[in-house]
Amino acid sequence: MEIVTIRVEEESGHITELEAPTDMSLNLMEVLKGNGYPVKATCGGMALCATCHVTVKEGFDQVGEPATDDEWAMLDTLYNLTSQSRLACQIKIDDACHNILVKHLGDGED
Ligand code: FES
Numbered sequence: 001m002e003i004v005t006i007r008v009e010e011e012s013g014h015i016t017e018l019e020a021p022t023d024m025s026l027n028l029m030e031v032l033k034g035n036g037y038p039v040k041a042t043c044g045g046m047a048l049c050a051t052c053h054v055t056v057k058e059g060f061d062q063v064g065e066p067a068t069d070d071e072w073a074m075l076d077t078l079y080n081l082t083s084q085s086r087l088a089c090q091i092k093i094d095d096a097c098h099n100i101l102v103k104h105l106g107d108g109e110d
Contacts, residue, residue: 004098006031009057015101020093028054028102029089038108045089047071050078051106052088059100060084064092080105 002022007015020031029052033039043049047070056063063086067075071090075081085105091097 002095004093004095006093006097007058007099007101008032008035008037009101009103020097022094022097024093026093027089028052028091028093028097029087031093032088032104037104039088039104040107041089043089047074047087047090050074050087052104053078053080053106054086054088054091054102054104055082056084056086056091057101057103059097060086062096063100064094064096065090078105 003019004022006018006020008018009015018031018035029039029041029045033041040051042051067086071087075085
């Protein structure tokens with residue numbers, strides 16, 4: 001099993017390193033939720049709720065597939081859109097994700 005490291009910037013600025021397997025067809029939203037981050041993911045990863053919104057602060061150009069038109073349409077509705085915004089549910093965990101730095105900007109749990 002291959003493992004990649006995902007770096008997550010906390011609200012405090014602290015960076016936490018998560019490990020994620022590349023052979024389980026996980027996406028970044030699932031990894032964040034699985035590690036206790038308050039991602040609502042109300043649409044279940046269908047690119048319809050944007051609660052998994054992240055900004056990819058390092059490695060934006062290296063993460064898997066570029067955003068689809070559907071993902072862009074959802075991102076475009078966000079008040080806190082950045083030039084490096086993505087929906088975490090649309091980022092497949094693979095070797096290209098190794099060492100990216102992300103920050104969750106979507107709505108957390110109540
Ligand atoms: S989980 Fe809903 S858009 Fe990603």
